[in-house]
Amino acid sequence: MVDKIIHNKRAVFAGIILAFVISFFWYLKAVEAYDVVIDGKVVAQVKDGDEFMDAVAAYEESIGKELGHSVKNLSSVKLQKNRLNTELLETDFTKLAGNMKLAVNGYRFLIDGKQFFAVYDKSELEKLLEEYKNGFTKGIDEKARIKSIDFKQKTEIIQGLVEITDLVDSSRAAELLNKKEQEAAVIEVKDGENAWIIARRHNISVEDLEKMNPPLDLEKLFPGDRIVVSPFKSRLDVIINLENSVTESIPFKTQNINDSQMYRSQKKVVKPGVPGEKKVTYDIVLENGLQVSMKVAKTEIIKAPVNRVVRIGTKTTVSRGGSRNYGVVSGKRISSNFGWRTHPISGKKSFHDGVDIAANHGTGVYAYSAGRVSFAGWNGGYGKVIFIDHGNGLQTRYAHLSATSVRVGQRVSAGEKIGAVGSTGNSTGPHLHFEVLQNGSLKNPFNYI
Numbered sequence: 497m498v499d500k501i502i503h504n505k506r507a508v509f510a511g512i513i514l515a516f517v518i519s520f521f522w523y524l525k526a527v528e529a530y531d532v533v534i535d536g537k538v539v540a541q542v543k544d545g546d547e548f549m550d551a552v553a554a555y556e557e558s559i560g561k562e563l564g565h566s567v568k569n570l571s572s573v574k575l576q577k578n579r580l581n582t583e584l585l586e587t588d589f590t591k592l593a594g595n596m597k598l599a600v601n602g603y604r605f606l607i608d609g610k611q612f613f614a615v616y617d618k619s620e621l622e623k624l625l626e627e628y629k630n631g632f633t634k635g636i637d638e639k640a641r642i643k644s645i646d647f648k649q650k651t652e653i654i655q656g657l658v659e660i661t662d663l664v665d666s667s668r669a670a671e672l673l674n675k676k677e678q679e680a681a682v683i684e685v686k687d688g689e690n691a692w693i694i695a696r697r698h699n700i701s702v703e704d705l706e707k708m709n710p711p712l713d714l715e716k717l718f719p720g721d722r723i724v725v726s727p728f729k730s731r732l733d734v735i736i737n738l739e740n741s742v743t744e745s746i747p748f749k750t751q752n753i754n755d756s757q758m759y760r761s762q763k764k765v766v767k768p769g770v771p772g773e774k775k776v777t778y779d780i781v782l783e784n785g786l787q788v789s790m791k792v793a794k795t796e797i798i799k800a801p802v803n804r805v806v807r808i809g810t811k812t813t814v815s816r817g818g819s820r821n822y823g824v825v826s827g828k829r830i831s832s833n834f835g836w837r838t839h840p841i842s843g844k845k846s847f848h849d850g851v852d853i854a855a856n857h858g859t860g861v862y863a864y865s866a867g868r869v870s871f872a873g874w875n876g877g878y879g880k881v882i883f884i885d886h887g888n889g890l891q892t893r894y895a896h897l898s899a900t901s902v903r904v905g906q907r908v909s910a911g912e913k914i915g916a917v918g919s920t921g922n923s924t925g926p927h928l929h930f931e932v933l934q935n936g937s938l939k940n941p942f943n944y945i
């Protein structure tokens with residue numbers, strides 16, 4: 497009896513021990529978890545390690561299927577037994593998969609050694625880059641010879657493992673290529689403004705303004721016209737080298753024969769001049785479609801000009817001083833000739849209805865010969881302008897003046913001061929725009945000054 501009781505007591509004791517052991521293991525099991533270590537960093541905990549590793553493999557496979565390429569996991573994924581930390585516990589395995597660097601075989605596109613983006617398909621990228629380059633040939637004269645189209649920066653396409661987060665499709669690649677790092681600054685021309693005023697305000701030269709606005713004739717700006725004052729900046733710049741030949745006229749020279757029997761105001765053309773013709777070949781460099789340099793590579797004379805011979809009076813001369821005397825103004829140089837001119841880049845033709853003589857602001861402007869003032873004042877694109885009728889259907893015009901010193905109806909003598917050089921109206925800087933009309937039709941002023 498006693499034995500039996502003792503025996504029962506042992507059984508109860510063993511039972512209690514067993515219950516303790518079981519609950520202890522149950523407890524251990526309950527507090528046991530795995531740290532998920534991705535690339536050396538604990539990102540979370542999971543309860544079931546095997547289940548997690550299976551999920552990782554399934555995830556890689558599903559991404560691979562989605563991309564149509566086999567995926568390689570660049571990250572090291574390890575499990576480490578640890579005590580459960582409920583704050584770290586994660587049951588959403590795909591959330592954890594985001595911490596892994598998955599890669600596929602593709603092509604990295606580098607600009608100056610730095611990765612810009614990556615693609616699967618090399619030929620598609622090459623096609624895109626060609627399209628991007630060729631986009632900058634728009635607006636170039638069809639007759640021009642394009643010698644090369646290159647990127648300014650060093651570009652490389654390198655095959656290898658590419659992280660899927662760096663991969664872009666071709667429409668996104670095109671978007672990235674065409675995205676401007678900085679947009680062009682565009683302003684609207686206001687009343688009373690001209691290229692010269694605008695250029696000065698933006699601290700650039702008229703020449704820069706001309707380069708940034710190739711389709712615009714800066715001598716014909718109107719209020720409301722939109723012009724670029726600072727070009728866009730892109731990630732990838734395109735340099736185009738081209739060559740174009742245009743026909744230009746060669747103005748004839750005037751040979752003066754002094755005649756002490758004639759007055760200063762008297763001129764007599766002994767032999768009329770004939771302008772010549774030349775074929776000028778330009779070497780042009782464009783960056784992103786805008787001219788960065790233009791040099792004359794070759795000039796071939798097609799037809800030599802014939803000098804004009806003028807007998808000129810020396811009696812009572814009007815002293816005009818200055819570096820060069822063009823008859824109506826002491827100018828520095830001819831900045832634009834009369835007649836048709838073909839733009840060497842666009843091939844577009846434009847007509848200049850006078851000669852532009854660059855001169856300092858305020859330089860005196862003198863009447864070509866005796867006549868009567870038929871207009872003096874502001875006239876649209878001419879700015880401040882004077883028209884003088886000389887009789888026999890001959891009229892001369894003096895435009896972009898800063899000041900006029902004659903009135904309508906006033907008689908002027910040859911060489912009389914009538915105004916001063918300025919940059920009013922459609923002007924690209926201080927200069928005299930001199931025009932000659934015979935019976936209302938434009939004549940080459942070189943035949944008159």
Ligand SMILES: [Zn+2]
Nearest residue numbers: 850851852929
């Ligand atoms: Zn002009």
